[in-house]
Amino acid sequence: MNLLNALLHILVDxxxxxxxxxxxxxxKIFIFNSTGNNNFNFNSRFLYEYMTEIQDDEIQCYFVVNDNFKRKSxxxxxxxxxxxxxxIKNKVLILSAKTWICSTIETPLTSVFKKKNRIVYHLGHGVPLKNIGMAENKIPLLKRINRYSKLRVFTHVTCYSDFFQDVLYRAFxxxxxxxxxxxxxxxxxSILWGGEREKKIIERLCLDVVSESQFISAKKILYCPTWRNYATTRFFPFHDFDASxxxxxxxxxxxxxxxxxxxxxKFHLPAGIEHVRRIIPLNSNILxxxxxxxxxxxxxxxxxxSIFIxxxxxxKSVIFIPYDLECYDNMVGFSKPYSQIAVGNYVNSFSDFLTCISDNSFESYSLEYLNKFNIKSxxxxxxxYNNIKRLVNLA
Structure with missing residues (x-):
């Protein structure tokens, strides 16, 4: 039924x-969307919030969230x-807009037609550490056709910096x-000005384990490995790992x-982790x-x-755990040589892991390195905002 419903909407679109x-x-109408047209996240969310908060009377912004529960919330x-x-009313509104602003390669509506004068503006959802889009290694034929049909409609793509322009060029x-x-x-x-509500969520999770004073003084480490389309991703992937x-x-x-x-x-946590009370899951269902x-x-x-970027x-410091680097490079591939992008401590054993997370010394990243990623807060x-207004002749 869900498939038939999706096909019906595609036909109507x-x-x-x-x-x-x-x-x-x-x-004057700007339509935003993000992952699956069901989520209010990634770069689209933050530009949307900015463009609605500045109260520019010349523009009207809308964000597509098809999930009824999320939209209501x-x-x-x-x-x-x-x-x-x-x-139908909103479909017509979306199709009447000169500008669509997207975080991913999904557009607000799915169509084989490409409107000649429409601006389809890609913000991305992270500086590409890995090969993405049409640059990814070993893309199956049906997936390649699907990607091509989606990528062809974009007119403007954020490439972040000179260093990554060729990467986005290949991806598109x-x-x-x-x-x-x-x-x-x-x-x-938003990074240096995180919301208090979400911080309270994290705090509540920890106060089930320790006192407030312990929580405030605690060292807080975020562990975010990436996806693998060829295997289950492993947390703490060390041969000498010991949960105790x-x-x-x-x-x-x-x-x-x-x-x-x-x-x-899919992800895998080693045996015994469930008994380590200071390991706190912080998945997307929580934040x-x-x-x-x-x-x-x-x-x-x-x-x-690419969250490290x-x-x-x-x-602050980043520690890398590239436990299957050669395999990942072969199966997925990197946009640039991994060693050029991932600058920091590399950890390959549990003993090294404990040593690195204990080390509080940190040498600041060079300005040249940060400029590769166009890092600014x-x-x-x-x-x-200024660029989009210029493109639609509202500047």
Whole structure:
């Protein structure tokens, strides 16, 4: 039934797009969306919040969230103009907009037609550490066709910096008609100013384990490995791992480790972790977007996740656990040589792991290194806002 319903909406979307193909687009309407047209997250969320809060009378912003529960929750929390793309009225509204602003390669509506004068603006959802889009290794034929059909509609793509322009060019099928924009990530404006509500959620999880004074003084480590489409991702992937030793270390040194799984892939935690009370799951069902709260943590652990690039804004240390580096490079591939991008301590054993998380010394990242990723904590939303208004001739 869900498949039939999805197919029906695709047919309706295409029919409406066909009938409205020659209609004039409204340059004052901006339609935002994010993952699956069901989530209010990633860069689209933060640019949307910025563009609605500045109260620009020349523009009208709408964000597509088809999930009824999430949409209702957002509206009740005070977020304005969250709409469903499932009814005819809103479909017409979406198709009338000159500008669509997306975090992923999914657009607000699915159509085989490409409106000539529409701006389809890609913000991305992270600086690409790995090969993405059409640049990914070993893409199955059906997935390749699907990606091509989605990527072809984009007109403007955020490539972040000179260093990553060729990466996005390859990801978007080497399309020379696209304008590649060396602008920052809107969500990075939020990293040093995380919301208090979400911090309270984390605090409550920890106060079930320790006192408030212990929590305040504790070292807080975020552990975010990335997805694997060829295997289950492993937390603490060390041959000499011992849960009892880790538990004793965390208790003795007043340390918390917050584990965060990718929501769409399988993960494995080693035996005994369930008895380590200072290992706190912090998955997307608890915090839908971790980015605004990165400054809350003292240290980041990852393997190949681009979250570490966002974490660089905090000026704090990153530790890498690239336990299957050769295999990952072969199966997925990196946008640039891993050693050029992932600068920091590499950990390959449990004993090294304990040593690294104990080390409080940290040498700051060089300005040259940070400039590769266009790392800045302010002004990212403003530069996109100004750019979009210029593109639609409202500046």
């Amino acid at each position: 295409n029919a409406l797009h066909f009938f409205l193909y020659f209609s004039k687009l409204n340059k 957002l509206l009740e929390s005070g977020v304005k103009n969250i709409i469903s793309g499932k009814n 099928n080497k399309n020379n008609k696209i304008s590649y924009m060396k602008l920052g990530q809107p969500r990075n404006d 030793t880790l538990n004793d270390y965390l208790e003795k040194n007043n340390v918390f480790i917050f584990t965060r799984e990718h929501p769409y892939y 839908s977007d971790i980015t605004p709260h990165l400054s809350f943590f003292d240290l980041l652990l990852t393997d190949y996740s 966002d974490f660089l804004v905090t000026g 302010t002004g990212n939303c403003l530069e996109h």
